[in-house]
Amino acid sequence: MSLMRTKWHAALLLGSLLIGASPALAEAVFHRGNSGEPQTLDSAHVSVDIEAFVLKDLFEGLTIYSADGKIVPGAAESWTVSEDGTVYTFKLRENAKWSDGSPVTAEDFVFSAQRVEDPKTAAEYANILYPIKNAEKVNKGEVPVDQLGVKAVDAKTVEYTLERPTPYFPQLMAHMTALPVNKANVEKFGKDYVKPGNMVSNGAFKLEAHIPNDSLTVAKNENYWDAANVKLDKVIFYPSEDDAANIRRFEAKELDTVYHFSSSEIKRLREQYKDQVRVTPALSTYYYSFDTRQEPYSDVRVRQALSMAIDREFLANEIYNGAQLPVYNLVPEGMEGYGKGPVPEWASMSQIDREDKALELMKEAGYGEGGKPLNIEIRYNTNTDHERVATAVADMWKNTFGAKVSLQNSDVSAHYAYLTEGGKFNVARAGWSADYGDPENFLSLMISTNKSFNYGHYNNPEYDALLKQSYDETDPAKRMELMKKAEEMINRDQPIASLMNYANLWLVSDRIKGWEDNAVNEHLSKYLSVAE
Structure with missing residues (x-):
């Protein structure tokens, strides 16, 4: 009886191990080709799309782009505009949190905007936020940073006063330069806040690992306000600029997407991969x-x-x-x-x-x-x-x-x-x-x-x-x-x-679901899933 009971327990254990290893419970990992190594992960110093793809998975602005390229609410659940078009008031989501569990506050957005316009930061893209009242003067050192037209009305309400009516302002708030940073995090680590283990972010993902010129891994942020609808466990960005190598890796199913590839390959790739080849006017x-x-x-x-x-x-x-x-x-x-x-x-x-x-x-x-x-x-x-x-x-x-x-x-x-x-x-x-x-x-x-x-x-x-x-x-x-x-x-x-x-030239594997072509070339990983 003892031997039979042992065999029965062993069989039960083996069954549970097999169930645990089943594809249904495997990690959902998106292997994302990114055609270049980010120069930085600091939103005050990013300037190109391959950096924005990573940053916008890690951080979320007041507004974001939907899968089809339309502006929709992000960290803000709603906003209003004054009659003269010069004051925008954003209401933050009550459940918006940073990856460390602390609340996302209006003060975080005030701090982030002031940091970008502060001449000491020397942000390359500071001019994109010049529609904000006094932004240009602050950036040129003509007035102190506390004169910037951004203020926290309360913990969950942030108000932007503009120099003049700016119809595209909600689009600016989705730009990588307008992404918030965690004030306490930046003050604690300084420029090293961008390193794995240090970074605190408010987007759908958090930074897990970064091996320069090899890979950058982000993992699902369990504290993200919409985490229940994020289907990916991890996204691994691969920064290779070698077009031929990237195509080979896609064909070998090592990469789920490839961004930018030699257009001389379009005809061959279309013949073989059909609608997995995406050519979108931009x-x-x-x-x-x-x-x-x-x-x-x-x-x-x-x-x-x-x-x-x-x-x-x-x-x-x-x-x-x-x-x-x-x-x-x-x-x-x-x-x-x-x-x-x-x-x-x-x-x-x-x-x-x-x-x-x-x-x-x-x-x-x-x-x-x-x-x-x-x-x-x-x-x-x-x-x-x-x-x-x-x-x-x-x-x-x-x-x-x-x-x-x-x-x-x-x-x-x-x-x-x-x-x-x-x-x-x-x-x-x-x-x-x-x-x-x-x-x-x-x-x-x-x-x-x-x-x-x-x-x-x-x-x-x-x-x-x-x-x-x-x-x-x-x-x-x-x-x-x-x-x-x-x-x-x-x-x-x-x-x-x-x-x-x-x-925009992309290769998008059939296993990636939720991908939509759009002219602004915005493809947040939060909208995607993988099918085995």
């Missing part, structure tokens, strides 16, 4: 910036000539296989109230006629054949398509002007860090995706006071004055006309050469 512009601080790029004729000699149709159709559209202006089409923006006069010329005109301008400026030699370095962030674009543009400039062109690449973090910190260059690849659906978001890149994102240091007082006038204009139609006049100046001065409107 409010984004791919452009080359000229460093206007130094010759010959300080000469508008040289900038115009170099821009005119670029065959955008070739880049879009031959390199990107139609996954991007050739463009000649900065603001992408589709902004509400703006329509299709102005383009340079030469945009309607044939490519041959453009090249002839470009040669005339270059000779007039004293460069090229019979003049000073043109030695150009193109900087770009490591990516197969960016390399192919740079190589093609180099050939165009060599063939048209006899220029000697060299290429220099670096990883995405180093590339943008160099540009935002004011490093000198000749020509640099850049891209901009809409933070909010308003042309101002693109045109503000060229304001002379935008020290972080005006990479080429374009300085035109007339342009700055037009943008300032648009900020003060309350009539929507007149405001749009002012911005179109400003874009006409960009077209004339060519501080940048706009090349293409982006499409």
Whole structure:
């Protein structure tokens, strides 16, 4: 009897172990390709989408984007706007908590906004919150931080007073720069608050581990207000910039998603993986910036000539296989109230006629054949398509002007860090995706006071004055006309050469459920689940 009882207990134990190991009880893990190592996890210093993807899983703003790309309540359950459009009052969720269990308070949002605008923080994206009363003055050190137009009405009510009506303000509150940080956490650890074991966050996930250039793991935050509806246990971000390797890992089922891959692979991948290949038009512009601080790029004729000699149709159709559209202006089409923006006069010329005109301008400026030699370095962030674009543009400039062109690449973090910190260059690849659906978001890149994102240091007082006038204009139609006049100046001065409107390229495995394509390229992991 004793032996039989032992066998019965052993069988029972084995059965329970097998049940415990069943797929139904296995961890739900999303293996997310992220095409680059985040430069930082500090919301005051992030600037690119691969950082935002991580940050927005960890932290939640007052507003967030829904799965289909619409603004919806986040840490705030609701908000109201004053009749004159200058005061926004957000009511925080009563059950909004930080990952350590402490309540999310209005004071956390006051502290976070003041921290971003404090000149001591040197936040690269501080200007995006300039619509807030006194934000620009605070950021420039003209008034103390406590004069910023953000105040805690009570523990769960935060009020923002604006400089002027800003219709897109709820979109700004979903931006990565507006994400809250835990005051006590930051004061305790300083800049080290971003490290695993230190970080306290209020989003659907919390930071578990980070091995630079290998992986970053976030785990479900049990204290998140909507934790009951979060279906993933973990999300592991993989920062590889190697397109071919990422595709191989997707095909081997090691990655559930891949962000950015060589467009030369679109046809093959579509044939094999069909609707797992996602190509979504975006409010984004791919452009080359000229460093206007130094010759010959300080000469508008040289900038115009170099821009005119670029065959955008070739880049879009031959390199990107139609996954991007050739463009000649900065603001992408589709902004509400703006329509299709102005383009340079030469945009309607044939490519041959453009090249002839470009040669005339270059000779007039004293460069090229019979003049000073043109030695150009193109900087770009490591990516197969960016390399192919740079190589093609180099050939165009060599063939048209006899220029000697060299290429220099670096990883995405180093590339943008160099540009935002004011490093000198000749020509640099850049891209901009809409933070909010308003042309101002693109045109503000060229304001002379935008020290972080005006990479080429374009300085035109007339342009700055037009943008300032648009900020003060309350009539929507007149405001749009002012911005179109400003874009006409960009077209004339060519501080940048706009090349293409982006499409977002994703590979999304069939095992990922809840994914929705959207123009703002927002894909919070809280909306997703995995199916084995």
